Amino acid sequence: VKIMRVAIVEGDGIGKEVIPxxxxxxxxxxxxxxxxxxxxxxxxxxxxxxxIDEKDLEILKxxxxxxxxxxxxxxxPNYKSVLLTIRKELDMYANIRPIKPLPGLVGVTxxxxxxxxxxxxxxxxxxxxxxxxxxxxxxxxxxxSRKGSERIARSACKLAKDRKNEITIVxxxxxxxxxxxxxxxxxxxxxxxxxxxxDMLVDAMAYSLMSYPERYDVVVTTNLFGDILSDMSxxxxxxxxxxxxxxxGDKYAFFEPVHGSAPDIAGKGIANxxxxxxxxxxxxxxxxxEREAALVESAVEFSIKENITTPDLGGSSSTSDVGKLxxxxx
Amino acid sequence: VKIMRVAIVEGDGIGKEVIPxxxxxxxxxxxxxxxxxxxxxxxxxxxxxxxIDEKDLEILKxxxxxxxxxxxxxxxPNYKSVLLTIRKELDMYANIRPIKPLPGLVGVTxxxxxxxxxxxxxxxxxxxxxxxxxxxxxxxxxxxSRKGSERIARSACKLAKDRKNEITIVxxxxxxxxxxxxxxxxxxxxxxxxxxxxDMLVDAMAYSLMSYPERYDVVVTTNLFGDILSDMSxxxxxxxxxxxxxxxGDKYAFFEPVHGSAPDIAGKGIANxxxxxxxxxxxxxxxxxEREAALVESAVEFSIKENITTPDLGGSSSTSDVGKLxxxxx
Ligand SMILES: CC(C)[C@H](C(=O)O)[C@@H](O)C(=O)O
Ligand SMILES: CC(C)[C@H](C(=O)O)[C@@H](O)C(=O)O
Numbered sequence: 182v183k184i185m186r187v188a189i190v191e192g193d194g195i196g197k198e199v200i201p202x203x204x205x206x207x208x209x210x211x212x213x214x215x216x217x218x219x220x221x222x223x224x225x226x227x228x229x230x231x232x233i234d235e236k237d238l239e240i241l242k243x244x245x246x247x248x249x250x251x252x253x254x255x256x257x258p259n260y261k262s263v264l265l266t267i268r269k270e271l272d273m274y275a276n277i278r279p280i281k282p283l284p285g286l287v288g289v290t291x292x293x294x295x296x297x298x299x300x301x302x303x304x305x306x307x308x309x310x311x312x313x314x315x316x317x318x319x320x321x322x323x324x325x326s327r328k329g330s331e332r333i334a335r336s337a338c339k340l341a342k343d344r345k346n347e348i349t350i351v352x353x354x355x356x357x358x359x360x361x362x363x364x365x366x367x368x369x370x371x372x373x374x375x376x377x378x379x380d381m382l383v384d385a386m387a388y389s390l391m392s393y394p395e396r397y398d399v400v401v402t403t404n405l406f407g408d409i410l411s412d413m414s415x416x417x418x419x420x421x422x423x424x425x426x427x428x429x430g431d432k433y434a435f436f437e438p439v440h441g442s443a444p445d446i447a448g449k450g451i452a453n454x455x456x457x458x459x460x461x462x463x464x465x466x467x468x469x470x471e472r473e474a475a476l477v478e479s480a481v482e483f484s485i486k487e488n489i490t491t492p493d494l495g496g497s498s499s500t501s502d503v504g505k506l507x508x509x510x511x
Numbered sequence: 512v513k514i515m516r517v518a519i520v521e522g523d524g525i526g527k528e529v530i531p532x533x534x535x536x537x538x539x540x541x542x543x544x545x546x547x548x549x550x551x552x553x554x555x556x557x558x559x560x561x562x563i564d565e566k567d568l569e570i571l572k573x574x575x576x577x578x579x580x581x582x583x584x585x586x587x588p589n590y591k592s593v594l595l596t597i598r599k600e601l602d603m604y605a606n607i608r609p610i611k612p613l614p615g616l617v618g619v620t621x622x623x624x625x626x627x628x629x630x631x632x633x634x635x636x637x638x639x640x641x642x643x644x645x646x647x648x649x650x651x652x653x654x655x656s657r658k659g660s661e662r663i664a665r666s667a668c669k670l671a672k673d674r675k676n677e678i679t680i681v682x683x684x685x686x687x688x689x690x691x692x693x694x695x696x697x698x699x700x701x702x703x704x705x706x707x708x709x710d711m712l713v714d715a716m717a718y719s720l721m722s723y724p725e726r727y728d729v730v731v732t733t734n735l736f737g738d739i740l741s742d743m744s745x746x747x748x749x750x751x752x753x754x755x756x757x758x759x760g761d762k763y764a765f766f767e768p769v770h771g772s773a774p775d776i777a778g779k780g781i782a783n784x785x786x787x788x789x790x791x792x793x794x795x796x797x798x799x800x801e802r803e804a805a806l807v808e809s810a811v812e813f814s815i816k817e818n819i820t821t822p823d824l825g826g827s828s829s830t831s832d833v834g835k836l837x838x839x840x841x
Contacts, residue, residue, distance in 0.1 A: 325649045416721035
């Protein structure tokens with residue numbers, strides 16, 4: 182067997198709590214994985230004046246994938262986002278965010294009859310970093326390329342083929358001509374892949390996703406729309422602390438909870454590790470460890486059934502208690 | 512008394528059903544209002560090859576304000592959005608969207624203990640129309656100006672002073688430097704107006720608004736974020752058919768339901784007129800007819816109490832039945 186090299190980046194804030202919990206569960210599986218710990222983020226920036234450097238990128242590139250916590254972004258305009266740097270440098274263009282209720286838990290709408298995945302383009306759109314800042318006006322350039330749209334549409338179709346063979350393309354082409362390109366390319370790709378498709382305007386989709394999540398399966402959209410819709414959809418499953426994500430490129434992959442570093446609750450041991458643990462589970466699937474991924478999922482479900490949960494889910498356990506219970510269960 | 516000239520634009524689709532209902536309720540109040548009917552939109556475009564022309568704009572400008580239904584946007588790239596043209600030409604920079612549950616109705620989350628207003632910048636941001644379209648790549652320029660940010664921040668603060676004297680500024684300044692300008696200006700204005708302020712990232716806000724709407728009062732944001740968040744928030748009050756809006760400039764104002772022309776249900780007489788009627792109510796408030804606005808609100812509440820509602824609210828009445836009941840009630 183090939184030994185997988187996994188960079189472990191806790192990052193800042195609750196990243197330092199949820200990643201150790203996820204690693205404890207990972208360790209319990211006893212897989213041929215080499216862990217490569219790496220300090221990145223605000224903490225490093227305070228010490229070294231830089232949050233990520235060339236050497237870090239070399240190390241990341243020497244790994245097969247990354248398990249990532251969360252990073253605090255200071256308001257300092259010279260601070261370059263670590264997350265965005267990594268996504269870009271490692272060209273991980275597909276951000277996959279499953280929105281699926283966990284057994285026994287419901288979100289703000291009380292529904293649990295849905296199971297959808299948001300496939301977010303991860304390298305362009307409003308995240309181009311092409312900006313022009315003057316004193317009285319500032320511009321950001323939204324970039325939509327054929328190539329970028331094509332490859333994200335392919336990712337969505339690939340996923341759709343293992344699911345209901347349909348995608349919903351989310352855009353704002355009634356206002357943004359750049360989305361006419363995105364929509365057109367997504368339709369072309371879906372047609373040529375034999376995947377059913379329909380499309381929705383992003384504003385209507387925000388309403389519809391909250392009202393009828395059961396209508397959707399694979400949702401594909403541009404970068405910032407995916408950012409907003411996936412956080413919003415976390416309300417459907419109950420807590421931002423439950424939503425995992427994968428950033429996938431042709432060579433690398435990067436797994437992280439959708440939540441941030443949550444400085445307000447950091448250090449208290451109350452952060453929910455489930456999003457991090459489910460992100461680790463997505464990593465196992467990406468590696469081909471399907472059986473182990475299923476074990477992790479059942480450990481998560483066990484912790485909820487036993488009510489060994491953090492306060493956001495009504496429990497009174499700590500982050501590490503939850504991790505420990507799941508590791509023991511495995 | 513001054514006679515107010517109100518342009519009545521039904522537009523397309525269900526606009527042709529909900530606006531007549533709103534006008535019936537308006538007529539019942541017997542106010543010194545001169546109605547100026549105007550045909551704009553897709554229907555006109557099919558007939559004349561243009562959805563709105565110079566003469567229409569002259570007529571609109573000769574009025575004090577507009578009561579507007581909804582317009583169907585064809586996919587034809589030569590079609591220029593009527594709504595966006597009017598907002599721009601009449602410089603109606605503040606789009607005010609109250610998100611408030613109606614007595615007896617709840618939305619997808621079952622909550623009814625909130626009452627907030629989204630104040631959306633209406634003239635710039637992603638709606639600049641500055642685009643560059645090539646075969647393999649397309650760009651849209653997001654524009655944030657100091658002047659634009661200043662005046663929308665002032666609108667929000669003005670509103671806040673009649674409410675809880677606090678605003679929440681929604682932005683994505685961790686990615687968009689253009690939002691650093693927006694955020695900075697909003698903070699400055701709020702500080703100088705003596706209004707409390709805090710800020711939220713748009714993704715976190717989407718989650719938080721769905722989870723804790725009761726935490727917010729006046730929410731101020733840029734154009735497209737306001738578009739998305741207001742449609743999303745319609746799920747909180749139960750139906751897109753319930754959310755009204757006002758577009759306010761220094762000279763003109765323009766009142767319209769947040770919903771679109773809904774071609775799928777048009778012509779069936781099942782469209783909910785409440786959003787249009789509450790938009791008309793916002794028009795009355797803008798004109799200074801506070802007492803009449805309160806009457807309209809009580810008529811809306813009466814129709815719900817009597818269960819004279821359209822199918823989206825579980826009733827079996829038609830659009831015009833609902834309008835008629837409210838007119839009679841008044
Ligand atoms: C932290 C931030 C730059 C990031 C983003 O906007 O992509 C985050 O919100 C996410 O969704 O991963
Ligand atoms: C129809 C469309 C151009 C419009 C917008 O995007 O502003 C609509 O969604 C709205 O919210 O008024």
